[in-house]
Amino acid sequence: MERTRATLAPVCQGLQSLTESLLEVVEMIQSIDSLLETVKFPDKPAEDAAPPEPLQEDTSSALLPPEAAALDRLEKIVGKMRLGVRGELNTILSLYYRIDLEPLFALDIGNVIRSFQVVSAEVLREAFNAFMETGEREKREDLELLLKVGAEVDTVVEVPQAAAAVSGEVEGGGGG
Numbered sequence: 719m720e721r722t723r724a725t726l727a728p729v730c731q732g733l734q735s736l737t738e739s740l741l742e743v744v745e746m747i748q749s750i751d752s753l754l755e756t757v758k759f760p761d762k763p764a765e766d767a768a769p770p771e772p773l774q775e776d777t778s779s780a781l782l783p784p785e786a787a788a789l790d791r792l793e794k795i796v797g798k799m800r801l802g803v804r805g806e807l808n809t810i811l812s813l814y815y816r817i818d819l820e821p822l823f824a825l826d827i828g829n830v831i832r833s834f835q836v837v838s839a840e841v842l843r844e845a846f847n848a849f850m851e852t853g854e855r856e857k858r859e860d861l862e863l864l865l866k867v868g869a870e871v872d873t874v875v876e877v878p879q880a881a882a883a884v885s886g887e888v889e890g891g892g893g894g
């Protein structure tokens with residue numbers, strides 16, 4: 719079937735419907751946030767009372783475990799949804815738009831594109847080790863980026879024996 723304005727109209731209607739659904743989710747989050755801001759806590763006795771503290775910008779360290787776990791799950795849900803939505807939107811978009819790279823190759827951009835080298839296995843190993851040692855979100859994002867842009871994942875990386883020995887991965891050299 720050929721794509722026309724008539725076939726595009728229901729796609730746009732579907733996207734509008736999805737937009738409305740996502741806005742409802744945003745409104746739900748904002749509503750819960752507003753409701754939580756109205757929570758009243760019992761007054762402490764005068765001797766225990768401390769001056770009220772303004773809400774901190776970085777309150778992640780003050781999160782209690784149940785709240786932290788729930789927020790973490792929500793972030794993961796939104797992250798997965800974002801990736802899925804982006805992928806499906808790109809699928810729809812690619813049905814209506816074609817990218818013609820011919821003019822770029824005429825300008826010798828093709829040589830630049832062809833010269834792209836994947837990230838080496840050593841760089842990938844360093845990023846992986848940094849993430850495993852710290853567990854920091856930024857280190858994880860660095861690792862994810864390397865995997866996304868293209869890293870050598872099937873290459874053997876030589877690990878110096880001294881480093882392996884320090885980490886306890888190598889047994890003593892004497893036979894036994």
